[in-house]
Amino acid sequence: MLAVPNLHATSVLLLTAIALILFSRRKIPLETTSLLVLVALLVGFTAFPYSNNGQVLETRSFFSGFGHEALIAVCSLMIIGHGVVRTGALEPVGLLLARVWGRSPRLALLLALLAAAFFSAFVNNTPIVILMLPVLVTVSMRSKVSTSQVLMPVGFATLLGGMSTTIGTSTNLLVVSVASDLGLDRFSMFDFLLPASIAVGVGILYLWLVVPLIMPERTPVMSDTSxxxxxxxxxxxxxxxxxxxxxxxxxxxxxxxxxxxxxxxxxxxxxxxxxxxxxxxxxxxxxxxxxxxxxxxxxxxxxxxxxxxxxxxxxxxxxxxxxxxxxxxxxxxxxxxxxxxxxxxxxxxxxxxxxxxxxxxxxxxxxxxxxxxxxxxxxxxxxxxxxxxxxxxxxxxxxxxxxxATSDLPFTHRASYAIAIMAAVVLSAALGWMPISVSATSGVALMILTRCLNWRDVGGALSTSVVLVIVASLALATALQQTGGADYLALLFLEYTRDFSATIVLSLLMLLMAILTNVVSNNAAAVVGTPIAVSIATELGLPVEAFVLAVLFGANMSFATPMAYQTNLLVMNTGGYVFSDFLRAGVPLVLLIWLTLSVVLPMLYGF
The missing domain is CATH 3.30.70.1450 (Regulator of K+ conductance, C-terminal domain)
Known part of the structure; x- marks a missing residue:
């Protein structure tokens, strides 16, 4: 029988549940919910201080998210990604796809999926999707290929590519940083590239061969953008x-x-x-x-x-x-x-x-x-x-x-600078020359010095919702960890899975995160889930890295609902899709990636 958690842990668990519910309400801005969660923690622990073994949990620790290395890295990468897009560095890819599409639409779709996945491993996928949608609609109409067979697969491919590296998504950076804060060795850029590549490969084949066959005809609202x-x-x-x-x-x-x-x-x-x-x-x-x-x-x-x-x-x-x-x-x-x-x-x-x-x-x-x-x-x-x-x-x-549609896509003279800066940021972090937070911040400075961006662009590249969600999620994770709430959730999870093998436990944790990420903010789900994963692995005496990756991959499986990720909404609106289309194509993809990783992760980590 599990012991009842202390009052502070119970309150934080209740606040976590309320936060996850509010994060799922699209009518309430994410930044508003995040600010309310942060204020609740600050006021609550100020009015009712918590101490453990004589050490008081200071409320100022909840502000640490604003200066957290993960947030610095996320913001810097958002700015660099904006510079890559603003200079038109990726637009020749769209031009190439348009040319190939006229000759072989099927081959062009595969190239579009691979390109979307590759670039999303290093650049925020939202501008990539915004860039590719008009091109895909135009070439689909010209080649008389249904846009419904193209837009959703490419949108999903950007999500798949994002799970491949530590900088692929803000979710990845957060999970890696929180795990490091909890005492784990920091994942390097490509540490989980092998399992991710296997899952991405399986996913790309599904998007290329299966989704076009099961997706009904839809009328794209951008079909009149000629x-x-x-x-x-x-x-x-x-x-x-x-x-x-x-x-x-x-x-x-x-x-x-x-x-x-x-x-x-x-x-x-x-x-x-x-x-x-x-x-x-x-x-x-x-x-x-x-x-x-x-x-x-x-x-x-x-x-x-x-x-x-x-x-x-x-x-x-x-x-x-x-x-x-x-x-x-x-x-x-x-x-x-x-x-x-x-x-x-x-x-x-x-x-x-x-x-x-x-x-x-x-x-x-x-x-x-x-x-x-x-x-x-x-x-x-x-x-x-x-x-x-x-x-x-x-x-x-x-x-x-x-x-x-009548002229070549733009490619400014600064595009080469932007590509070189992004490559330098990735390589310096991948080779261990400097942490990603340092290389990314340096990259921002180079973007400004080379005039790929100005300060107005820098401000415009940042997202208030992303910043506040990260800060609030990190504060919640701190409260859960310090009050014992994370340990309680881990023990509760193990209580219901005690008769299962370690492989099944890891698989169920990943599935739980996949479900949460399709309903609530993926960043919030990932940050809250990481300390729980660490506690579960510690209790089982198994490699903690495998369970952390289960959270990371699960939180990236935002395929099943249009509200799971902002690019899903863009794709839904542009392609004229309905909610059921995401269930039709997204749920099988979630299950496919989940089953693939449920086999691959235990094999790689020896259990």
């Missing part, structure tokens, strides 16, 4: 054919080929596009089509083509030899994220005309505030037009992630 199709407004002047005509008569004039999505009478009044709706001089007809057809409608109706409030004329032509249309993707940490184009004076700064906005998961039929006043989020795609030289200049500068 730069030849966009929203515009036809202004109806006095004397136009449509002036005073019904909508039905106006459509007949265009042989029924024009589709009117909305009628804007003034800045605040919208007329429903019903057949008997009367069009008046001064109205703006919201339509969507190719540039050539839009110009044809303009001539047919005697209207004037606008992009909402910007007139398309000699100064701003819609189709001209010197004009190009391009897509700009709003990336995480960029100036565009959580901002409006009007606030940042986009047109004045970049000399581009904004034509349309595409948002993952939302059919942008109308924009009451207009494109310029709509708040942008990571993953949004803005359709713009501008002079050929201006677009080329923006590509070279690398401030915006620009994708253009």
């Amino acid at each position: 730069p030849r199709v966009f929203n515009a407004y036809l202004f109806i002047p006095e004397g136009s054919f449509a002036d005073g005509k019904s909508l039905s008569d106006t459509l007949d004039k265009t042989q029924g080929e024009m589709s009117i999505q909305q009628i804007l009478r003034d800045e605040t009044t919208y007329i429903r596009p019903l057949p008997d709706a009367r069009i008046m001089a001064g109205d703006q007809l919201g339509i969507r089509d190719t540039p050539e057809r839009l110009k044809e409608f303009e001539r047919t109706l005697g209207a004037t083509l606008y992009t909402r409030n910007v007139k398309v004329d000699e100064q701003h032509p819609l189709a001209d030899a010197e004009q190009q249309i391009a897509e700009i993707v709003v990336t995480q940490g960029s100036l565009l994220e959580n901002n409006t184009l009007r606030n940042i004076r986009f047109k004045d700064t970049y000399q581009l005309v904004v034509l349309a906005l595409h948002r993952a998961g939302v059919e942008m039929k109308s924009l009451p505030k207009g494109v310029m006043s709509t708040r942008l989020y990571a993953g949004d795609v803005i359709l713009v037009q501008g002079g050929r030289k201006q677009l080329a200049s923006i590509r070279r500068e690398g401030q915006l992630l620009m994708l253009d």
